[in-house]
Amino acid sequence: PQLANQIAAGEVVERPASVIKELVENSLDAGATRVDIEIEKGGSKLIKIQDNGSGIAKEQLALALSRHATSKLASLDDLDAILSFGFRGEALASISSVSRLTLTSRTAEQTEAWQAYAEGSDMAVKVMPAAHPVGSTVEAVDLFFNTPARRRFLKSDKTEFTHIDEWLKRIALVRKEIHFTLKHNGKMVRNYRPAMSDTQYLQRLAQVSGKQFSEQALRVDCSHNGLQLSGYIQSPHFDATSSDTQYFYVNGRLVRDRLVNHAVRQAFAQQLAGVQVGYVLMLTLDPHQVDVNVHPAKHEVRFHESRYVHDFILQALQSALTQAES
Ligand code: ADP
Ligand code: MG
Structure with missing residues (x-):
């Protein structure tokens, strides 16, 4: 499965910005109202997304990291959505095949959090107890560490950061009720507070467009x-x-x-x-x-x-x- 996942990753994961896009979309799908993004070295060293969404139940954690394990295929109508997004149910599996990925999560029903990570070439998933509020954190370290050809395609940290920043602007302008933050190399560089009124939206617009x-x-x-x-x-x-x-x-x-x-x-x-x-x-x-x-x-x-x-x-x-x- 490792190779199949890496091939799939070629379509899903082009660069740090595409990883972030997939992970943040998952957070929004899970009903998060706040998404905190943390990156190091333009995302090539670290991409960490924390949300306050529904979380993933312990027994679903390993499944979430396996291919085509989407929980979002509820009805035939969704087929339209699948066609339009090109693929479904492989983002986490793909990303975990080209990085060191951990998924930490807690649902509202659980009293404790659990963390999962895929290990070794057979991608066996380990699950262990962890500390986390309700919601999820996905951490992808050393993107493309095991696919050197792709790693060489990454541009400078600054360029990769610009791609991430531009993508975040796009989503921040339309998901105005969501609180987004972005930290780069330990420093908070974007803080889009929830825009519940026109005035607050104009403030967000000022952050994006001046x-x-x-x-x-x-x-x-x-x-x-x-x-x-x-x-x-x-x-x-x-x-x-x-x-x-x-x-x-x-x-x-x-x-x-x-x-x-x-x-x-x-x-x-x-x-x-x-x-x-x-x-x-x-x-x-x-x-x-x-x-x-x-x-x-x-x-x-x-x-x-x-x-x-x-x-x-x-x-x-x-x-x-x-x-x-x-
Ligand atoms: P997809 O989003 O197409 O279903 P993914 O590989 O992106 O496929 O995610 C697999 C599954 O993991 C999702 O269907 C969802 O159930 C779960 N999941 C992933 N990220 C989150 C998150 N941040 N919060 C809650 N559930 C999540
Ligand atoms: Mg997804």
Whole structure:
């Protein structure tokens, strides 16, 4: 199983940021409201994720580290989710095959915590008692220590950190109710406190995109026929410089889409021609109206009624801009 896991790891685990993505998604799936991320040397030395989610029961711990042991295959509907994410139930097994991984967890029903780690080439899992509050901690040490070719592909600590930081921004902007922290080499570098109000969300936006962006951002909030668009766009008046704050989410997933880009550019065509306009926008629509599995890695989507979605976005942005004028 070691080799199969390492091959699977090639798809799941490209670099520290992809490990963190998988682990944090698990924490969020487990209902965590707080996720603390700790890394050393850009994540190549240590990746540690602690959450306050549901935890994993002692008898499930070893299973969680084995391949295709997902507990999330509840209904046929989930098959859609599986297709769209490309794989399911192999993240922990894959990561543990290319690092020294320990999983420590406690459920609310248990009075004590347990820790599991995979040992040796047959990946036999050992479980022993530990101390931990309700929730889980996954610790992956020495990523790719046993796959030197892949380890050589890692970039500098700074570059790997930047990938992690950028991924965290993406998730922090859309999971606003979650408290995220990030520590690098012992120093707290990000602290996204839960954003329960617009004011608190603007503070989070300032952390991600800078004070200038958040102070002049225009609110977008528009719904029509089952489509809803909310978030913030750059004001054309205060700031005519390009912004690299460009985040568009469809039903909570970050998307890079030409149709969306086109609608944004068109909305700003008069005020800011040629400028990269900044935005953080969430589009919500009936999941049956969109295919998200076009290309998971490239964040592409396909809207069934693409013209309609395009025009809705355009109008929502135009109305936010017009309101700002008056
Ligand atoms: P998947 O997320 O696709 O189910 P993973 O390999 O990522 O597969 O995780 C395997 C299983 O381990 C999950 O289905 C879940 O039951 C459990 N698990 C992993 N991480 C956590 C966590 N942080 N909190 C609670 N359960 C977890
Ligand atoms: Mg997972």
